[in-house]
Amino acid sequence: MMERFANKVVLLTGAASGIGRATAERLALEGATLALVDINADGLDQTVQTCRDSGAEVLSLVGDISSESSVAEIIESTVNEFGRIDVLCNIAGILQFKDFRLTTLDDWNKIIGVNLTGTFLMCRDALPHLLESQGNIVNMSSTASLGGHPWTAPYSASKGGIQAMSLGIAVEFGKMGVRCNCVAPGSILTPIQDAFELPEGADPKLLHRIMPLDKMRGPEQIASAVAYLGSDDAAHVNGTVLKVDGGTLA
Ligand SMILES: NC(=O)c1ccc[n+]([C@@H]2O[C@H](COP(=O)([O-])OP(=O)(O)OC[C@H]3O[C@@H](n4cnc5c(N)ncnc54)[C@H](O)[C@@H]3O)[C@@H](O)[C@H]2O)c1
Incomplete structure (x- = not known):
């Protein structure tokens, strides 16, 4: 395995499961020092253990990225422990499938x-440290924001927002040496898919908008894309959205 992250401190959210876990494990194998964040303490413990087993130094942070004070603590703890942040990977996220008409404000x-x-919040609070380290951000978008996915309106809107914000950060800080990119996965086999249930009365033919052309694949496909964008291999890549979706028709 390449050592693209030797001497790099990576702060990564969503580490307890799925894509976040696979990415943490991949980066550990590539030599990263890791600050791993999740709201799910048990899942986080397991990921931390695997990463330590492959030789990584790991700080485990149970926290809620939707809380301003929790994010401030996450950043402060990471910098107190490791003195710097080189790469921020925002992978935590939630998904719900529902008929648009039944979507509540809640x-x-x-x-x-x-x-x-x-x-x-994570990007804003990490940016001063990324400017110091000349680091970069990898955010998690989705093909849900690119081509129209059924039954996921708030989710699709949130991912479109992440994409637009990321391009803004790329332009605002590119000249100052900080990059910001997105990965847009299509359907990937992780526990987030457990939430899937065809809404009552929904047209199952719309499923083809979500499915890869050949077959479903696992979170390691996204981990390798995040590792690429976060590494110096992507030094000239800023403000891009990398689709990793098995050729979804969306
Ligand atoms: N799996 C897919 O098909 C797919 C497709 C496109 C995009 N994505 C995106 O990839 C990311 C990871 O998804 P996944 O498939 O690994 O899902 P997952 O459910 O397996 O993992 C998501 C992780 O985020 C954590 N999390 C949720 N809310 C949090 C909060 N408030 N604070 C901190 N952590 C929190 C969860 O505890 C969980 O460990 C998400 O942003 C998701 O939207 C997934």
């Missing part, structure tokens, strides 16, 4: 609050 606020506001 559903909307919850999903926007975690996915979009959480990513905003």
Whole structure:
């Protein structure tokens, strides 16, 4: 395995499960020092253990990215422990499948609050440290914001917001040496998919908008894309959205 992250401190959210876990494990193998964040303490413990087993130095942080004070603590603890942040990977997110007409304001606020506001808070508070380290950000978008996914309106809106915000950060800080990119996964086999249930009366033919052309794949496909964008291999890549979706028709 390449050592692209030797001597790099990576702060990563959503580490307890799925894509966040696979990315943490990949970066540990590539030599990263890790500050791993999740709201789920048990899942986080497991990821921390695997990463330590592959030789990484790991700080475990149970926190809620939708809370301003929790994010401030996450950043402060990381900098106190490691003295710097080189790469911020915002991977935590939540998803719900529902008929648009039944979407409540509470559903909307919850999903926007975690996915979009959480990513905003993490980016804002990490930026002074990334400017110091000349580091970069990798945010998690989705093909849901690119081509129209059914039954996920607040989620799609949150991911579109993340994408627009990321391009803004890329332009605002590119000249100062900080990059910001997004990965837009299509359907990936992780526990987030457990929430899937066809809404009552929904047209199952719309599912083809979500499915890859050949077959479903796992979170390691996204981990490798995040690792690329976060590494110096992508030094000339700023403000891009990398689709990793098995050729979804969306
Ligand atoms: N799996 C897919 O098909 C897919 C497709 C496109 C985008 N994504 C995105 O990839 C990211 C990871 O998804 P996944 O499939 O690994 O899902 P997952 O449910 O397996 O993992 C998400 C993680 O985020 C954590 N989390 C949720 N709310 C949080 C909060 N407020 N603070 C801190 N942590 C919180 C969860 O505890 C969980 O560990 C998400 O942003 C998701 O939207 C996933």
